Amino acid sequence: MSENTSGGAHSAAMDEIYAEAEQWHVNTGNETIHAKRIPGRWRTIKWLAASVWLIFFLGPYMRWDGRQAVLFDIPNRQYHLFGVTVLPQDFWMLSLLLLFFAILLAVATALAGRVYCGYFCFQTVWTDVFTLIEEKLEGNPAQRRKLASAPLTGRKLRIKAIKHLLWMLIGFATGFSFVAWFYGAEKLWQDFFVGNANAAVYASVALFTVGTYVLAGWLREQVCFWLCPYARIQGVMLDRTTVVPAYDERRGEPRGRMKKGETEASRSTGDCVDCNQCVAVCPTGVDIRNGQQEGCITCGLCIDACNAVMDKVGRPRGLIRYASLDELEGKSAPAMVARPRVWVYTAILVLALSGIIYGLSSLSAIELKVLHERAPLFVQLSDGSIQNKYTLKVLNKTNEDLMVSISVEADVPVTVSGTEEPIAAKQGEVNPGIVFVKIEREHLGAERLPLTFVASAALPNGTEIQASRESAFFGPRP
């Protein structure tokens, strides 16, 4: 900056600050990253990890017992997971599931950095596919940049139109598949294209189509930089022992281009040949040689690039490699089993998982709720006895309609009415019933007596099932 200065004096300190500010560069979306694609070990792993998302597209077509294997039936409030049907009442398990995945993200990040970002995140995967299409249609990064700045011709228009159409199609497939998990794939195919699906379905598909197109086609790495909260959260989970793609500064510096006639023995530079390949292949456009930074999604593509170059120039691989800060600085990292963080995370994971397994394996077939009438809390009958009124709610979680009989257990003799006929409990519904309990005055030893309501039913296969609920009987002060 100093060479621009015509008036005013700068101190050396100011010059330094300006120099630093000039280097500090953040892409806020005004430049499009055109990353180079090269084959390599991490590229292959990235594709393998990304292919997990095929489940998202194909999963809705999996069948189980004559219906969609996994179907989140929101209108009927039934969530089918293979052989198990989960009702909203069992949703405490969902919180354990969310805890499990949240902690899994934390563990993975603490141990191996933002592997989720680099390999599994839908933003990464979809952007990867979108840019692959771009490359197939428009050519390598140089050709893409050239096309972008070229005037609009018939050829450019055709290429761009095909590209955006394909992006939209992928967006549509994404939305369609998402809705299929909730609406039922078979029904969706029947209803969607003839206009028979409901507005929520069309709105969801439209939102996903546009959302996918904009996020993966236009915003790309900008999402990771400015929109994604996980990117920021994960940044603080790293520590000195976390393994992330890292540039081995001790080996690489001072970086310098290879000079003609210079032998390996006589060179004055480090191993880095300053070929910029690591920057060229980076999908978020960062320079890994500046160290760990917010833009790095730890996808490892720069490792592939650097290794390929090292092979070419005959220097050992691993100038950029998965390594922890401690390892790069020559310190020994503690073994994984010696790190308390690993144990705490593992304990939470095991706890959440066993909660879910317990929940799924002990799903009771019927559930009983007892609501004691409050106005009046109790009624004195003409013979002097006291009567309480209870509203029962029987939830039938089986797939069959059941006849549920109710009985009342108490320490004193009780007269129960309203239970002569069993409650016809429709499957998947909450079925109400009203029960009156009467206790003679002389048996009322206290204002409050414990009662237990028991609901029992026989499944079609003959198995007896039961559910019970404690309640209380109220009376006047004796």
Added chain:
Amino acid sequence: MAENNPFPGENNTGHFWDDNLRELKNPPPRWWMIAFWASVAWWVLYAILYPMWPALPGQAEEGKDFTPGILGWTSIKEYKQGVEQVEAVRAQYDEQIAEMTPEQIIEDAGLLQYTLASSKVLFGDYCAGCHGSGGQGNPGYPVLADDDWLYGGSLSKISETITNGRKGAMTAHANILTEAEVDQLAKFTVELSEGGEGSEAGWALYNEKGCVACHGAKANGVLAELPTGEIVTVGAANLTDSIWRFKPGGYESAKHTILYGVNQPGVEQTRDAVMPAFSDVGQLEGKLTPQQIKMLSVYVHQLGGGQ
């Protein structure tokens, strides 16, 4: 200014302060500007499609005090459509109920559930003011959740009570009986309500002074039992059960009722016991239709003491 710009080529606005402090042209990113203009467009579109502006002063008409918007949407219209949908769902149940007797409704679990749920609102509007939200009664107003009925607790009797209302009557005995006789009769009723047999002298006085005419030979408020099982009453209280018509009950309450009677004109301390008629047939607007009375009878019957 541009000709003596000390920082050429850095895209500044030409505004300088203190030698080197200057304003640069750094527009927001394009996507941000697109989003900004899109939201402005959204706002304009919204104003065209939906009601947005209040009418000018003096221009407001009833129900049209805003620009209507070309979609014609209003929240009250949406609300009314929602109500229509609910009524359409309710209509099919109401039609079935119209064809049925209260006894048949109680037999049908689904319709009973519907009747109980929808009558809760009716009960709250018309009955709860005196009888309490759950039929628990109030001082002077009978409990509906117990099994003690002045006029009978069958579905038809309950329906009759709601339709025509009730008005109790009992003579004030302050000028008819001596103090000793009032005392004896009050003690007699207390004894009966506590499960006692009643003294011979008590029964003699009860019969002699005409109490028997309304409260019945057994003092249980029943004048006669028909072969159908229905009972004939004039609404006089059952003196043999443990429930008191007028709270708090006991000797003082009994004495008060005997002295001043029920609904006696001109007697200042008389007991009030009036229930208005709720049928809208030949009555004022805002009362209950026969269908509503039918449903309310079922509701009251199911409160805990229906017979």
